[in-house]
Amino acid sequence: MSAPATAMHPKYEVVIGLEVHVQLATKSKVFSWSSTAFGAEPNTQTDPVCLGMPGTLPVLNAGAVEAAVRLGLAAGCAIRPRCRFSRKHYFYPDLPKGFQISQFDEPICEGGAIKFRLHGEPHSVRLTRIHMEEDAGKNLHAAAGVSFVDYNRAGVPLCEIVSEPDVRSAEEAAEYVRAIRALVRYLGIGDGNMEEGSLRCDANVSLRLHGAKEYGTKAEIKNMNSFKNVRDAVEYEVKRQASLLDKGERVVQETRLWDASRGVTQSMRSKEQAHDYKYFPEPDLPPLVVDEAYLAQVRASQPELPEDRFARYTGKDGLSPQDAGVLVADRETAAYFDAVVKAGAPGKKAANWVINEVLARVADPRALGGADLAVPAAALAELVNLIEGGTLSGKLGKDVFAKMWAEKRTAGDIVKAEGLTQVSDTGALEEACKRVVAANPEEAARFKDTPKLMGFFVGAVMKETGGKANPKAVNEILRRLLG
Amino acid sequence: MDPRAATSTIASIAPAVRAGKVRAREVADAYLERIAREDAALGCYVRVDAEGARRSADAVDAAVKAGRDPGPLAGVPLGIKDIFCTKGVETTCASKILRGFVPPYESTVTARLAGAGAVSLGKLNMDEFAMGSSNENSAVGTVKNPWSLAHVPGGSSGGSAAAVAASLCVGATGTDTGGSIRQPAALCGVVGIKPTYGRVSRYGVIAFASSLDHPGPFARTVEDTATLLEVMSGLDPLDATSVPQPVGAYAKAARAGREGLNGVRVGVPAEYFAAGMDPEIEAAVRAAHDELARAGAKLVPVSLPHTKYAIATYYLVCTAEASSNLARYDGVKYGARTADPKSLEELYSRTRGEGFGREPKRRIMLGTYVLRSGYYEAYYGKALRARRKIADDFTAAFSQCDVLVTATSPVPAFKFGERMGDPLQMYLADVLTVAPNLAGIPALALPCGFTKAGLPIGLQVMGPPLGEEACFRVAGAYESRTQWHERRPPDVGGAR
Numbered sequence: 006m007s008a009p010a011t012a013m014h015p016k017y018e019v020v021i022g023l024e025v026h027v028q029l030a031t032k033s034k035v036f037s038w039s040s041t042a043f044g045a046e047p048n049t050q051t052d053p054v055c056l057g058m059p060g061t062l063p064v065l066n067a068g069a070v071e072a073a074v075r076l077g078l079a080a081g082c083a084i085r086p087r088c089r090f091s092r093k094h095y096f097y098p099d100l101p102k103g104f105q106i107s108q109f110d111e112p113i114c115e116g117g118a119i120k121f122r123l124h125g126e127p128h129s130v131r132l133t134r135i136h137m138e139e140d141a142g143k144n145l146h147a148a149a150g151v152s153f154v155d156y157n158r159a160g161v162p163l164c165e166i167v168s169e170p171d172v173r174s175a176e177e178a179a180e181y182v183r184a185i186r187a188l189v190r191y192l193g194i195g196d197g198n199m200e201e202g203s204l205r206c207d208a209n210v211s212l213r214l215h216g217a218k219e220y221g222t223k224a225e226i227k228n229m230n231s232f233k234n235v236r237d238a239v240e241y242e243v244k245r246q247a248s249l250l251d252k253g254e255r256v257v258q259e260t261r262l263w264d265a266s267r268g269v270t271q272s273m274r275s276k277e278q279a280h281d282y283k284y285f286p287e288p289d290l291p292p293l294v295v296d297e298a299y300l301a302q303v304r305a306s307q308p309e310l311p312e313d314r315f316a317r318y319t320g321k322d323g324l325s326p327q328d329a330g331v332l333v334a335d336r337e338t339a340a341y342f343d344a345v346v347k348a349g350a351p352g353k354k355a356a357n358w359v360i361n362e363v364l365a366r367v368a369d370p371r372a373l374g375g376a377d378l379a380v381p382a383a384a385l386a387e388l389v390n391l392i393e394g395g396t397l398s399g400k401l402g403k404d405v406f407a408k409m410w411a412e413k414r415t416a417g418d419i420v421k422a423e424g425l426t427q428v429s430d431t432g433a434l435e436e437a438c439k440r441v442v443a444a445n446p447e448e449a450a451r452f453k454d455t456p457k458l459m460g461f462f463v464g465a466v467m468k469e470t471g472g473k474a475n476p477k478a479v480n481e482i483l484r485r486l487l488g
Numbered sequence: 489m490d491p492r493a494a495t496s497t498i499a500s501i502a503p504a505v506r507a508g509k510v511r512a513r514e515v516a517d518a519y520l521e522r523i524a525r526e527d528a529a530l531g532c533y534v535r536v537d538a539e540g541a542r543r544s545a546d547a548v549d550a551a552v553k554a555g556r557d558p559g560p561l562a563g564v565p566l567g568i569k570d571i572f573c574t575k576g577v578e579t580t581c582a583s584k585i586l587r588g589f590v591p592p593y594e595s596t597v598t599a600r601l602a603g604a605g606a607v608s609l610g611k612l613n614m615d616e617f618a619m620g621s622s623n624e625n626s627a628v629g630t631v632k633n634p635w636s637l638a639h640v641p642g643g644s645s646g647g648s649a650a651a652v653a654a655s656l657c658v659g660a661t662g663t664d665t666g667g668s669i670r671q672p673a674a675l676c677g678v679v680g681i682k683p684t685y686g687r688v689s690r691y692g693v694i695a696f697a698s699s700l701d702h703p704g705p706f707a708r709t710v711e712d713t714a715t716l717l718e719v720m721s722g723l724d725p726l727d728a729t730s731v732p733q734p735v736g737a738y739a740k741a742a743r744a745g746r747e748g749l750n751g752v753r754v755g756v757p758a759e760y761f762a763a764g765m766d767p768e769i770e771a772a773v774r775a776a777h778d779e780l781a782r783a784g785a786k787l788v789p790v791s792l793p794h795t796k797y798a799i800a801t802y803y804l805v806c807t808a809e810a811s812s813n814l815a816r817y818d819g820v821k822y823g824a825r826t827a828d829p830k831s832l833e834e835l836y837s838r839t840r841g842e843g844f845g846r847e848p849k850r851r852i853m854l855g856t857y858v859l860r861s862g863y864y865e866a867y868y869g870k871a872l873r874a875r876r877k878i879a880d881d882f883t884a885a886f887s888q889c890d891v892l893v894t895a896t897s898p899v900p901a902f903k904f905g906e907r908m909g910d911p912l913q914m915y916l917a918d919v920l921t922v923a924p925n926l927a928g929i930p931a932l933a934l935p936c937g938f939t940k941a942g943l944p945i946g947l948q949v950m951g952p953p954l955g956e957e958a959c960f961r962v963a964g965a966y967e968s969r970t971q972w973h974e975r976r977p978p979d980v981g982g983a984r
Contacts, residue, residue: 053593057816059586059694060573060595064728092812094859096836103815154820283859285868288698288809290728 013174017212017250019243020220021172023130025185027164028140028203029072030195035139035162036063036106043201047145047155055139055160057101062289065090069162072194073113073137074295074303076164079188079310080132082117087294090137090287095280098154099142107165109284112136113293119168120312121184123177125326130181131169138163170209170220175239179232182206187311190371191336199230206235210242212250221246222256226270228263238263242270314339322352331360337374338364344382350389358385362406379410388416395475401425425473434466434474438482441465452487459483489518491655492976498564498658498712502605505548505563512548512563516541516607519565523609523656529980531631532651534570536610537577541565544607551605558605561719567657569648570611571618572598572703573692581694582626583616585843586823595692596724597661597703604719609657613647616845617814618668618696620644621917624908625847633676634977635943639901642672642917645706649676652706653944653977659707659716663693665700666802667896667921670933673706674896674946677935677972679713679963680706684954685928686731688717689724695813697806700925709973710745710934710963714738717956733954741957745964750784752962755889759795760920765898772937772945773895776966780893783965788889792881795923797874802922803915804858804871811855814848850911879927886952891962895920896933896946924950932959935972944972 013019034041037054054061077084091109114135121128140163142156166185172178186197186204197204211223226242229235241263246256261270309317311333318329332342338359345355363380364370372378388409392402397420405419419425441462442449452458459480466479489510490496504510520538527533551558573579573591580586594602602608615625623631623646631646633639634654641650645662649672652660662669664682673680682702693703705716721735756777761770781787819825819839826838844852858867885892898920907914924931929950936947947966951959967973 053591056821058573058591058593058822059579059581059589059816060571060591060690060692061593062691062727062729064726094812094815096815096818098818098820098832101816101821103818104812281861283812283856283861285808285812285859285864288729289695 014212014243014247016214017247018215018217019173019175020170020211020213020223021174021178021239022170022209022223023168023172023178023181024207024209025166025168025182026205027076027166027185027189027195027197029069029162029164030193030203031066031068031072031162033066034160035066035069035137037160039160041161043203045157047153047157050157051159055101056156057103063106063287065290065293066162069137070113070293070295071303072162072192073135073164074300075192075194075307076166076188077114077117077135078300078304078307079192080114080117080119080135080166082114082132082135084295084300085111085113085115086296087111087292088113089292090290091284092287093282093284095282097141098152099144099156099159101142101156101159105139105141106287106290107138108136113295119166119181119184119188121180122315122326122330123180125330128177128180130171133167133169135164135166138165170211175236175243178208178239179236182235183232184311187334187336191308191310193308199232199234202230205230208235208239208242210239210246211256212243212246221250222258224256224258224270225260226263227260227273230265234263234265237265237268238270241268245270308336311339322346324352324356328356328360331364332356335370335373337372338370341373341382345386345389348383348386350386351393354389354393355386358389358406362403366410379413380406384409384415391416391420395477396420397425398472398476401472434470434478435482437466437469437474438462438479438486441469442483442486449487462487489514491519491522491658494974496655496658497709498561498707498715499709501564501658502560502562505605506552506557508552510563512545512558512605512607513542515563516545516565516609519609519657525981526654526979527656529632529637530634530650530654530656531629532612532647532654532656533567533610534580534582534613534628534647535578537608538610540577541607541609544602548605548607560604560715561601562605564606564658565609566601566606567610567612567648567651567660568598568608569614569645569660569662571614571663571694572661573694574598574608574611577611579611579694580628581617582614582628583843583845583848584627584824585817585840589823591692593692596689596726597693597720600719600722601661601716606719612645612651612660615644615646615668615847617694617810617848618644618663618665618701619810619847619851621667621671621914622902622904622907623647623672624904625845627845630904633901633943634980635677636901636941637980638903639943640675640904642675642897642901644668644672645680646672648706649673649678649680652676652678652708655976659705659712661720662704662706663696664702664704664921664925665696665806666918666925669702669704669706670896670921670931670946670948671917673933674948675901675944677938677944677946677975677977678706678708679710679932679934679973680704681713681717681930681932681956681959682924683717683721683956684731684930686727686729687735687930687954687956688720689722689727689730691724691726695809697809698813699809700802700806702925710960710967711739711742713932714742714960731954736954736957738956738960741960742964745961745966746968748784749780749962749965752785752891752958753788753889754780754785754962755788755790755885755892757790757792757795757885757892757894759792760894762919764916765895766900766939768939769895769898769900769945773893773947776936776947777893779966779969780962783969785962785965790885790888790892792878792885792923794874794877794881798878798923798926799915799919801871801874801878801926802918803854804867805875805926807851807855808858808868808871809855810848811852811859814844814852817843819843875926878923882923882927882929882950882952886955890951890958891955892950893962894948894950896948897921900939900941900943900945920948929953930956930959932963934963934967936966936970937972938975
């Protein structure tokens, strides 16, 4: 746990532990066969098992196990060689069986940490555990007194990632959740969409005086469905608790809901506090055995993870930490960048183009993974190399890129069709330079005392050549003619 | 076609139907007719599906006519315990809370039976959610013991055992959580087996206590029971606890028993002759041991020292699991819902209060108590450790013998109302049958005599895990040397 980069509260240390639920993007549900796709008509993606109909039994989806193991390995967790599922009981209409199949005393992953950077500083938040469970359905409240239940989501596989109370600021909390999203997307095990609920976060927030050993009373904050919500809600909660403590009042242990429209957390006032979930081992599922051979197989097919890529970019590729940070934020961006470099473009130049031109033109970086991208990686590499080779000036290059993006054409094609080739032919350039010097005798005479006039001459030559002249060559010729 | 005839067995009917000598429709009609005549007095069936039965029988006959083999149970009329979900046919587990529930899916067991050519005549009565030993806990009427209408048929599969005894079907399905196949089989004088845990899929069988529930068959003969079990058994991808080992040749093992039991070691556990056993039953079981010895078996005294903890262990595990399994009946998705609830809380409490009978309520409360946070170790945790000890007892015993032979029930059928006032006394009816459920080992019940009052006595044959063949061989041997299974209860024909 490194020092938070954000402003510390002057009096209190902020202590945050997070519970993040990640929906796993398996085709079918964790214990049955209906689809997990988001957005279907209510109750069209159900089956007797996920509806908890009498006599039906859960059968564990191997794909969900693989996803949980991938996540655990990526976070450096210990994977239990043998784990089991438990029933967690409570009554609610969206819970079909009156219990949720979850993991209690034997989670699949234990320990580990989520690593990320905040303002360039490396952070590491330790994990308590990652366990597997099934999602519940959704209650839909219609007119007064009328409610409906949609069970499409019931039985969608979840991983719950429980952190240690290592987080020390609202900003760090949001960045932690963002890092989990990046990890989930890198691993291809989920889409981590907070707005759609495929990534959900609860925060346990408490304060204590700086230097105090005991934790303060915590409040659990729910209903934060964006990174901004996480930051704002925690920030609000810190202020709320600090003002209570300042007044000598006590923080009540409770669950509070974030109301984004009003920007406040509110007590749920539920009877939840007294919940006894009556956990016991799920008798319908045999213990889950994850052996070394299986782990080795999953390990061998793990993709390169954000932090490893960051190290590679800042090391071998010589990128700045800022640029590397932008590139690794999304798997698709990093993969696109890698492809540009692989197609022959130099790393630093490729990074500039990807960050300043390509990313500026897409709303969601995941679009860079699309097959119909206007400027595929190889096309960008071609453009970068045309500039590097002196065929195009940097300025022309940007114009060409804009055309490539708009018209889905290659750089070579545009350059050829529009006669944009940069003039590097010294004979032609010499003629042009001579014409410019001859046309401006006064400036030529003053050049010895006023070297900054070089800019004027270069500009004039560029104008003469329609912007196609190689500026480096023009400089050399002019210096000789005027020298 | 006379359902009471000695030839009304699977072993006779299926080959005749397959050969086109008898029509499945003719068989089904004979049984439907008999049900119409006899069952009003007995109350075995909660739902007779005459139309469905005739339709399946006709399909079997059509297959035979077209030269296709309808399967090993061609045209065999079966009764199905109302705990098995049957697609399109109301399934209530004899509970008000599932009134009107028509499953959109079929249990693996009934699907396999139908796939083998069996004809389902309808759904059989039982104790509500399989909780009971007398069939008095049914919300849809009691079942009478065909041997004496004043006596209970046993439970929870009372309808199944009574229907087979009264020739209202050739065979039946049942479930056994603590004796619910074997005890009614004993009390009604028929054969029933609770196989190894996982041998028969539980998919579509309404759960009472998941780790103890065992579906299994009933029939009048050992061989028929074996044939049914062969069809019901096997790995099921829909049940994660089902076992992958190949299904044994049970019917062949049952027939092999007729050749004698040379080399077979029959264990006699001292703890299964405890105080409280009816002397007539003890005498019958001792006589059966002698008969097995005459068939060539060697009797081996063994000990199962943790037997005394079986009932307590069983009631901790089964109530805990039942309280969990029955949580889904909340009036939200299917089955009965209370009228006009004013709040969510009221929807739950009233639906469940009105829908469950006394025994499910009692077990939900006990189980909820057992699983409370902070008490798990003291009750459920301790029960799991005792369960391990009980299973270890069996492992040790089976290192000295091939099967264990005991009584099934310490008492013959009792009278209606006799034990309803005292749940604990009722729970003790399971004293000889619960341990095999806790250990997951196969255990079979078959007739071994009658009391002076004319009530059946049942023998129990237990085997090691997946030792069904040994059970069938020993049971087959005993049956071939005795005539108990040939007796039939008198027709009651409309008597009330």
